[in-house]
Amino acid sequence: xxxxxxxxxxxxxxxxxxxxxxxxxxxxxxxxxxxxxxxxxxxxxxxxxxxxxxxxxxxxxxxxxxxxxxxxxxxxxxxxxxxxxxxxxxxxxxxxxxxxxxxxxxxxxxxxxxxxxxxxxxxxxxxxxxxxxxxxxxxxxxxxxxxxxxxxxxxxxxxxxxxxxxxxxxxxxxxxxxxxxxxxxxxxxxxxxxxxxxxxxxxxxxxxxxxxxxxxxxxxxxxxxxxxxxxxxxxxxxxxxxxxxxxxxxxxxxxxxxxxxxxxxxxxxxxxxxxxxxxxxxxxxxxxxxxxxxxxxxxxxxxxxxxxxxxxxxxxxxxxxxxxxxxxxxxxxxxxxxxxxxxxxxxxxxxxxxxxxxxxxxxxxxxxxxxxxxxxxxxxxxxxxxxxxxxxxxxxxxxxxxxxxxxxxxxxxxxxxxxxxxxxxxxxxxxxxxxxxxxxxxxxxxxxxxxxxxxxxxxxxxxxxxxxxxxxxxxxxxxxxxxxxxxxxxxxxxxxxxxxxxxxxxxxxxxxxxxxxxxxxxxxxxxxxxxxxxxxxxxxxxxxxxxxxxxxxxxxxxxxxxxxxxxxxxxxxxxxxxxxxxxxxxxxxxxxxxxxxxxxxxxxxxxxxxxxxxxxxxxxxxxxxxxxxxxxxxxxxxxxxxxxxxxxxxxxxxxxxxxxxxxxxxxxxxxxxxxxxxxxxxxxxxxxxxxxxxxxxxxxxxxxxxxxxxxxxxxxxxxxxxxxxxxxxxxxxxxxxxxxxxxxxxxxxxxxxxxxxxxxxxxxxxxxxxxxxxxxxxxxxxxxxxxxxxxxxxxxxxxxxxxxxxxxxxxxxxxxxxx
Numbered sequence: 001x002x003x004x005x006x007x008x009x010x011x012x013x014x015x016x017x018x019x020x021x022x023x024x025x026x027x028x029x030x031x032x033x034x035x036x037x038x039x040x041x042x043x044x045x046x047x048x049x050x051x052x053x054x055x056x057x058x059x060x061x062x063x064x065x066x067x068x069x070x071x072x073x074x075x076x077x078x079x080x081x082x083x084x085x086x087x088x089x090x091x092x093x094x095x096x097x098x099x100x101x102x103x104x105x106x107x108x109x110x111x112x113x114x115x116x117x118x119x120x121x122x123x124x125x126x127x128x129x130x131x132x133x134x135x136x137x138x139x140x141x142x143x144x145x146x147x148x149x150x151x152x153x154x155x156x157x158x159x160x161x162x163x164x165x166x167x168x169x170x171x172x173x174x175x176x177x178x179x180x181x182x183x184x185x186x187x188x189x190x191x192x193x194x195x196x197x198x199x200x201x202x203x204x205x206x207x208x209x210x211x212x213x214x215x216x217x218x219x220x221x222x223x224x225x226x227x228x229x230x231x232x233x234x235x236x237x238x239x240x241x242x243x244x245x246x247x248x249x250x251x252x253x254x255x256x257x258x259x260x261x262x263x264x265x266x267x268x269x270x271x272x273x274x275x276x277x278x279x280x281x282x283x284x285x286x287x288x289x290x291x292x293x294x295x296x297x298x299x300x301x302x303x304x305x306x307x308x309x310x311x312x313x314x315x316x317x318x319x320x321x322x323x324x325x326x327x328x329x330x331x332x333x334x335x336x337x338x339x340x341x342x343x344x345x346x347x348x349x350x351x352x353x354x355x356x357x358x359x360x361x362x363x364x365x366x367x368x369x370x371x372x373x374x375x376x377x378x379x380x381x382x383x384x385x386x387x388x389x390x391x392x393x394x395x396x397x398x399x400x401x402x403x404x405x406x407x408x409x410x411x412x413x414x415x416x417x418x419x420x421x422x423x424x425x426x427x428x429x430x431x432x433x434x435x436x437x438x439x440x441x442x443x444x445x446x447x448x449x450x451x452x453x454x455x456x457x458x459x460x461x462x463x464x465x466x467x468x469x470x471x472x473x474x475x476x477x478x479x480x481x482x483x484x485x486x487x488x489x490x491x492x493x494x495x496x497x498x499x500x501x502x503x504x505x506x507x508x509x510x511x512x513x514x515x516x517x518x519x520x521x522x523x524x525x526x527x528x529x530x531x532x533x534x535x536x537x538x539x540x541x542x543x544x545x546x547x548x549x550x551x552x553x554x555x556x557x558x559x560x561x562x563x564x565x566x567x568x569x570x571x572x573x574x575x576x577x578x579x580x581x582x583x584x585x586x587x588x589x590x591x592x593x594x595x596x597x598x599x600x601x602x603x604x605x606x607x608x609x610x611x612x613x614x615x616x617x618x619x620x621x622x623x624x625x626x627x628x629x630x631x632x633x634x635x636x637x638x639x640x641x642x643x644x645x646x647x648x649x650x651x652x653x654x655x656x657x658x659x660x661x662x663x664x665x666x667x668x669x670x671x672x673x674x675x676x677x678x679x680x681x682x683x684x685x686x687x688x689x690x691x692x693x694x695x696x697x698x699x700x701x702x703x704x705x706x707x708x709x710x711x712x713x714x715x716x717x718x719x720x721x722x723x724x725x726x727x728x729x730x731x732x733x734x735x736x737x738x739x740x741x742x743x744x745x746x747x748x749x750x751x752x753x754x755x756x757x758x759x760x761x762x763x764x765x766x767x768x769x770x771x772x773x774x775x776x777x778x779x780x781x782x783x784x785x786x787x788x789x790x791x792x793x794x795x796x797x798x799x800x801x802x803x804x805x806x807x808x809x810x811x812x813x814x815x816x817x818x819x
Contacts (some may be wrong), residue, residue, distance in 0.1 A: 010658045019484045029125040043527045047092045049084045054761070057096050058079035065089040068140060070691045071113035075102060088272060090778060106775065110140050110692055112730060120639040127382040132637055136168035136241045142696040142724075143640050143687040144168060149219070149243040149263040151548055152252060152472045152536050157640045158633040161199075161548060161586030161598035163189070163682055167242040170695060171501040174726050174771060176280070176738060176785040176812055178312070180234045180262070186724060186741065188684050189246050189700035190260065191716050194797040194804050204232070206716045207246055207260035207705025208646065209678040209739055210653075213606070214249055214261035218394070220412050220453050221252075223480045226526050226609060228418050228449040231264060233388065237290060238329035239346050240267045246682065247646060248602045248625045249390060250582035251534060251550050257602050258648045258678070266345070266394075268332055269304035270294045275819035280320065282785075282812030286314040290327075317808050319376045320355030322509055328584075339400040339685060344660070350389040355510065356380055357424040357727040358441075360797065360804035364700070364754040365432040373507075374477070375793060375805040382424035382510035388450075390416035405460030414451040420444065423512055425500055428801040429755045435502035442496045443489025444517040453478035477531045486522040488515075491662050521565045526574075528558045528607075537586065548586035548600075556607055558617075574617045575607045601625065611663040618672050623650025639687035640734075655706070675707030680718075697723025697741070714797035717745035717765075726771065730766045739791075752796045763796045765806075781816045 083097035132145030146154045150162045205212040213224035215231040222229040249261035273295030280288040290310035295304040329344030357380025392414040399407045427438035459472035490497040495515040536550030556577045563569040586600040604623035629644035644649040653676040657669045684698030704712040726739030753760040768789040775780045788809045796806035
């Protein structure tokens with residue numbers, strides 16, 4: 001098997017920071033420069049192109065490097081290139097054009113050629129060097145060539161019979177998105193439901209009418225049934241892209257939540273040396289510094305490495321909130337043999353947030369008028385804080401038995417801690433004159449989490465009745481553990497649930513005596529053990545028809561335990577399911593060379609973590625999902641279009657019981673709802689419209705109702721539209737990229753919110769974001785992002801007594817240096 005074949009298969013204002021804050025930045029800068037200096041001396045694999053007609057030489061360069069080369073055929077007609085050799089694409093390109101009158105500009109992964117005396121002329125011909133692969137870094141694209149997040153098979157978006165959004169590396173950079181929370185704001189069909197700040201446990205997302213609880217990292221599921229494992233606050237330094245599969249993902253996770261699954265795909269080392277250091281500053285005292293270095297670590301190129309580190313500090317638009325992030329990521333891979341590659345890495349993330357609140361602000365005064373409080377209002381105490389850190393070690397092996405059969409083994413160990421200490425004001429309504437009517441709720445949640453997972457995947461192709469078909473088998477086993485000391489809280493009364501005499505004074509300072517939040521001596525824990533065996537086959541009865549059949553067999557055992565310090569633990573089973581079958585069926589029919597129609601079905605099974613009023617965990621979610629759609633792929637997969645309609649029904653859906661009704665442990669109490677239904681449709685586009693013009697976005701409608709036909713979440717918009725686009729300018733403005741996004745949502749409302757049972761209604765929200773990027777030279781790039789350009793005031797989440805505003809206008813400026 002050739003090396004080339006193997007490579008194709010793996011595929012208000014606060015004080016400024018003082019000297020104590022400046023030192024970490026300087027330290028990280030020194031690390032970045034030292035890494036870059038050491039990596040630059042590493043031997044590189046040279047690019048060799050012989051002298052020949054220039055058109056042929058450019059084609060070879062595109063094939064070897066993945067560049068998109070754009071030019072007018074007339075300007076190179078009859079020209080020959082000289083031979084070229086070098087360690088990077090720009091160096092070789094300069095040599096190829098050395099004896100010609102052709103100049104060029106580079107933006108991202110695109111190269112535009114023009115005659116020296118006609119720099120303003122627009123190109124009329126484009127060479128697309130090769131189809132996109134799964135990795136999006138360096139592709140210059142807002143889409144991907146293939147994904148396995150839906151079925152486990154590496155299929156193009158057009159071949160996959162489900163709705164998938166890919167947040168590519170280049171789109172994340174262009175929009176200045178550095179954490180999962182900000183990314184979800186931009187994803188078609190995903191709506192944030194922020195009923196608290198970054199420190200709260202109520203930060204979440206809704207897709208197709210239901211909460212998103214399924215997260216994966218490189219395909220390894222995080223359990224929704226245990227608190228503390230969510231990746232919704234993760235920084236994206238270590239990740240190439242996010243793949244969001246809307247609808248159930250039971251074939252991949254075993255637990256098929258009907259909303260969506262978010263799969264974070266890590267970056268891997270690169271064959272060629274690359275290094276980048278960037279700095280960002282912006283509104284609310286935002287400071288971020290990061291570096292990312294990758295390349296070969298041996299002369300043969302068989303050992304490669306990557307190291308990245310980032311530090312960020314910022315306030316938020318909410319008074320007194322401050323966030324501090326530190327991220328370190330490293331990975332090394334090596335070709336042991338021509339057909340075997342191993343890799344190992346570590347990822348560390350640490351986030352600290354102070355002055356945060358678990359709740360928002362009330363919507364009404366006691367006289368029935370709306371509060372319209374300032375967007376910076378903080379309902380949290382000055383001592384409230386949220387700390388979360390995690391360390392993940394992962395190893396893997398890929399072995400190619402042949403050109404078409406591959407075995408991939410992955411193992412992962414993750415340890416994390418969280419510590420949340422809250423005091424926050426809650427009021428259904430407040431007195432406009434006296435500020436009376438609010439209560440202060442206090443508690444602390446602290447715990448340790450541990451994940452041990454192993455995944456084995458075998459996939460390939462075979463011939464049957466003269467046609468090629470694809471097959472994959474997957475074995476997954478994981479153990480998830482959590483251990484959390486118990487603390488007193490508002491559910492115990494006393495100082496932990498106290499009356500606030502004047503809420504306006506509290507909002508201004510957050511001053512409140514911190515009650516005794518010492519541990520009670522009781523320790524609670526939760527354990528989940530799960531094993532799954534799945535298989536999927538893609539049959540090709542004809543060139544234009546694909547049938548995908550799959551099933552996952554899952555064993556799931558969840559227990560909870562409790563003990564007093566030094567005493568034996570008392571264990572109680574929560575859920576034990578053996579042999580749960582999650583079927584998957586998909587049909588894709590090619591209508592034309594570019595368009596396909598598809599249909600898919602999958603069942604829903606998901607163990608739950610929420611409890612009823614007696615403290616018992618609700619039975620698992622169960623149900624069915626149906627989806628029909630059209631998909632198109634143009635420009636060799638660089639432009640993807642999709643439209644889908646869906647319908648789902650589920651049982652044991654969790655519904656909150658009233659306001660502030662809790663289970664015995666202080667968590668919100670739920671009841672199981674039967675006959676919950678949702679339906680809707682989505683239209684999406686992603687990729688390249690024209691040379692240098694990228695676009696991603698679409699329209700989504702999702703309507704979810706209970707068994708009485710009443711909306712499940714009227715506070716979440718049923719209809720949304722999101723689109724982001726960027727364009728690389730040419731001619732005299734060559735080097736500039738401009739773009740922006742539009743986000744719209746329809747009217748939302750919340751019943752029985754005011755003092756007299758008023759219904760609160762939020763009108764349509766329309767947000768505009770803009771961006772501009774300038775390539776100063778081959779190394780330096782300046783970027784400007786402005787979000788909520790027209791400073792629209794709106795609620796990002798609605799809840800009785802605890803609404804939270806969306807972000808006002810904010811600006812960020814970054815400078816990036818590529819070595």
